[in-house]
Amino acid sequence: MMAIVERDLRKFFRSPALMMAAMVFPLVQLIVLGNAFGGKIRDAKLGIVNQDGGPQAVRVIEALRAVQSNARTFQTIVYSDERAMVSDVRKGEINAGLVIPPQFSRDVYAHARPRIGLVLDNTDNFMTSTFEQTMSSLVEALNQPEVEPRVLQQTALEVVELYPYIEYMKYLLPGSITLAMFVSVMIGGGIVYIDDKARGVHEGYLVTPITKMELVAGLNVAGALKAMGAGIVLTLLGSLISGVGSTFSPSNLFWLFLLIGCTSFAFIAMMFLMMVRINDPLVPRAIFGILNTLLYFPSGAIYPIQAFPKWLQGIAFIDPFTYSVHGFKAVLLKGVGLAAIWPDLLYLGGFAVVMFVLSTLLFKRTL
């Protein structure tokens, strides 16, 4: 069995392009998606039409300018005509428009439900929610009475965050590590395995007295070791790039190594089961994209599973990616150990064993 492992690893280390391919894709995804989706909106354009001109309108505009100079969420542009401003929102020249209606100041003083209008381009959900959130906070601040009442009449919700703020790149890291192992398995256990089969390399194995189980185990161990290499490199590099310092504590390193090992074996066993009866070298290439979408996206790596419809949650439930991503999140982002990840390790280990047994049963000892 070790001869097969040795042969596969020698080949792997002599093909640096293959090794790179297994790691570059998840790394690029981590850096590009992490930066693209992780930031906050800055310098969006907000048009303002002040039809009131009273002191309360000035107060609103001052509050908006405070946001402009501090959080820089938007830049304000003053319009004299409401229609022109709405037209510019439609054309995309500005992102939103604020209308302070006539009589606004008077309504404030008269406690007559004063209103401010916000015109939004709601084709961009992210921009819309940012404006809504910022404006709601701003209006809430403006609504605070200048003199505190003697008895507090409103119940306030105090939010306690257990962990420091997690940037999106850090949030993506567990998925990227898992994806690196999957890509490695897809190349090493899928494409290379079928190519070797088509070139007749396996014919050479089949005429030796090696048993069916030794053969399957050898190919699985070789594929898992390659995937572990990709996982370890991505964990270390990805942690450095996204600034996850907790990776490097000895206990976390141990749990991460355990997760990488279990994930690699689960993935290679699953891939081998899928490929065990395939002979056409085009098949693994053709299903690469489908598998990636089917396994990576429902795993919670880039979006919470709780937001999925039931059928997608069903896929997530059996998807080994889900357990791997959950385990990596627990160790990398929360710094918790076995207490949190044992169900993940158990599932991944069990999944690997079931897949291995099935692929050994299905493996043909003949051509």
Add this chain to the structure above:
Amino acid sequence: MAQQKAIQVIDIVKRFGNFTAVDGVSFDVAEGEIFGLLGPNGAGKSTLIRMMTTLLEITSGAAIIDGYDVRKEADKARRCMGVIPQAMTSDGDLTVWENLSIYSKLYGIPTAEREHSIDELLQLVDLTQWRDAPARNLSGGMRRRLEIARGLVHRPKIFFLDEPTTGLDPVSRVAVWEMITSIKEKRNLTVLITTHYMDEADRLCDRIAIVDHGKLVALDTPRALKASIPGSSVIEAQFLNAPDNWEQILGGLAGVASVQPEGRDMYRILTDDGSRTTTELVETAVRSGVQVKTLTVQTTTLDDVFVHYTGRQLRDHLADAPLYQSPVAWGK
């Protein structure tokens, strides 16, 4: 004393769905013999060798290798056979030495023995100076020699080679033939070889089985096979302005055993007396006003044997056959 049988093939059949690739073939190979399976592409040679080497399941019949039935004692049979598949399957990324080392390990050769055994094999196939070269840097002939060495890492008694010289240049082919003969002598091997090259079968093999459409059509020594067909010489001639009864006229020439028209006024004449028939043929042509366009005279070859037993020429088959007809593909 009767020679021991190294290989026994008994009424072996292989079907892929409705297609019968090998149809009730039986033969024995004696210890120390070089036995050839000769036939065109798609004749069933590779399917036969794959059944004998445990690579394909046998539909019915039996193959016994060194006393072991390949269906019942596959691992024991595998230990006593070396197999060189048709395709070059050595790893281009690995060095010559690494290729041999990996296979030694697959056969469980002890570490102490391995180094010495590989060095000896490299000498045997004349690749010692290339031991650290990546296999992809070797020429086709050298790569085939590496594969031959690879098939011998566990000192097998029986050596199967599936079209070992296909794709090699004439010089490399001769080198491979010499190597097989030499290794067979040095290691006291029984060799079973498949080929569609008549000269290869003629030169290498002690006995030849001609296979066509999955059936064994003739089996004997090359000399006996050639002697088994009428005529000791073959005249191939092409004529211009030949009359309609020209085939009949040719059949009446001195010593002629048979005449086969091959299209476009080309005839293949088997004769017991090549020089006399040729002289008469030229004289008759001149007398009849027929122009001799081309004329060749040669002694009987295995191609003639093939034509005799199958009714077709081996080279026609090769031209018509697909480049590679995989029995695995048939099975789909």
